[in-house]
Amino acid sequence: MRSAGSVVRLLAGVCLASVFWSAGGAARDAQAATVPEVPTPNAAPLSEDEARIQLGRRLFYDADLSDDGSMACASCHEQRHAFADGMPTHPGITDDAGVRNVPSLGNVGALKTLTWLDQHITTLEQQIATPVFGYGPVEMGMPDWATLLHRVSGDACYQKLFARAFKNENGRIDARTVPEALAAFERTLISQNSVWDQAQKKQARLPDDAQRGVALFFGQAHCAACHSGPLLTDQSFHSINAAHPARVRTPSLRNVGVTAPYLHDG
Numbered sequence: 001m002r003s004a005g006s007v008v009r010l011l012a013g014v015c016l017a018s019v020f021w022s023a024g025g026a027a028r029d030a031q032a033a034t035v036p037e038v039p040t041p042n043a044a045p046l047s048e049d050e051a052r053i054q055l056g057r058r059l060f061y062d063a064d065l066s067d068d069g070s071m072a073c074a075s076c077h078e079q080r081h082a083f084a085d086g087m088p089t090h091p092g093i094t095d096d097a098g099v100r101n102v103p104s105l106g107n108v109g110a111l112k113t114l115t116w117l118d119q120h121i122t123t124l125e126q127q128i129a130t131p132v133f134g135y136g137p138v139e140m141g142m143p144d145w146a147t148l149l150h151r152v153s154g155d156a157c158y159q160k161l162f163a164r165a166f167k168n169e170n171g172r173i174d175a176r177t178v179p180e181a182l183a184a185f186e187r188t189l190i191s192q193n194s195v196w197d198q199a200q201k202k203q204a205r206l207p208d209d210a211q212r213g214v215a216l217f218f219g220q221a222h223c224a225a226c227h228s229g230p231l232l233t234d235q236s237f238h239s240i241n242a243a244h245p246a247r248v249r250t251p252s253l254r255n256v257g258v259t260a261p262y263l264h265d266g
C-alpha cells in the first residue's frame with residue numbers, strides 16, 4: 001500500500017482528536033503541554049479514493065457490523081490466511097454452524113461471480129448483504145439496514161471518515177455507501193509477484209521440485225485445464241466429485257499454502 005502507515009496514522013489522529021476534544025479543555029491543554037506535535041513527513045493529502053479504502057478497512061475490521069458486536073468480516077477472513085481462515089467452516093454469532101469453507105479474498109476484485117456455488121452474485125457491493133444479514137447460515141446476524149446504519153451513524157469518527165470518503169454524497173451513511181467503502185477496500189487485496197510470477201518474467205528461478213510441479217500442473221496432470229490464467233482459475237463451475245454433483249467454481253490457487261483446509265465444504 002502506498003504510504004499506508006502515514007495514512008493510518010493520519011486517520012488515527014482524526015479519531016483520537018475527537019476523543020480529546022470531547023474530554024474538555026483541561027484535558028486538551030494538558031495534552032498540548034506534554035505531547036509535542038508529531039511531524040508527518042511527506043504526508044500528501046488523502047484522495048477521496050484512498051479515504052474510501054481506509055474507511056472500508058475500518059468497517060472490515062469492525063465487529064459493530066454484527067448484531068452482538070462480537071464478529072467482524074476479519075473474524076472469518078484473516079489476513080494471515082490470505083483472508084481465509086484455518087477452519088473447515090466458521091460458525092456465526094449464534095453458533096449456527098457454517099456451511100461452506102471461508103474462501104480467501106486475495107484478488108477477489110477480479111472475480112466475475114462470488115461464493116463457491118452461486119452464479120448470481122456478481123458484485124462485491126451485492127455480496128456484503130449475505131454475511132451481514134444472511135440467515136442460512138447466520139453469520140453476523142444483523143436484523144436489517146436500519147439497525148446497522150443507526151449504529152454506524154452514531155459514531156462521530158465514522159461521520160468524519162464518511163465525509164472524507166463520500167464528498168458528493170455529503171458523507172451520507174447509507175445502504176449504498178457502506179457497501180461501496182467495504183468493496184473499495186476488498187479490491188485492494190491484490191496478490192501478485194510470487195516467486196512463480198517472477199520466474200515467468202525470468203526474474204527468479206524456481207527450485208527444482210517446484211519446476212517439476214509446474215511441468216506436471218501445466219502438462220500431464222492437466223490441472224491448468226481449470227486452474228488457468230494468472231489467478232489459476234477459469235472462474236467456471238465444475239462437478240469434480242461424483243459424491244457431490246453440484247457444480248463448484250474452480251478456486252484460485254494463489255496463496256493455497258496458507259488457505260487450508262480446502263474445498264467448498266472444508
Ligand code: HEC
Pocket residue numbers: 060065071072073074075076077090091092098099100101102103104105108111113114115116117124127128131132139140182186
Ligand atoms: C462467519 C464467517 C464469515 C464472516 C463474518 C464473513 N464471511 Fe465472507 N465468506 C464466508 C464464507 C463461508 C464464504 C463462502 C460462502 C459460500 O460460498 O456460500 C464467504 C465468502 C465471501 C466472499 C466471496 C469470495 C469468493 O471467492 O467468491 C466475499 C467477497 C466475502 N465473503 C466478503 C465478506 C465481507 C466483506 C464480510 C463482512 C461484511 C464477510 N465476508 C464476513 C464467511 C464469512
Ligand code: HEC
Pocket residue numbers: 217221222223224225226227237238239240241244248249250251252253256259261262263264265
Ligand atoms: C475439471 C476442472 C479441474 C481440474 C482439471 C482440476 N481442478 Fe482443482 N479444483 C476444481 C474445482 C471445481 C475445485 C473446488 C472443488 C470443491 O470445492 O468441491 C478444485 C479445488 C482444488 C483445490 C482446493 C483449493 C481450495 O482453495 O480449496 C486444489 C489444491 C486443487 N483443486 C488443485 C488441483 C490440482 C493440483 C489439479 C491437477 C492435478 C487440479 N486441481 C485439477 C477444478 C479442477
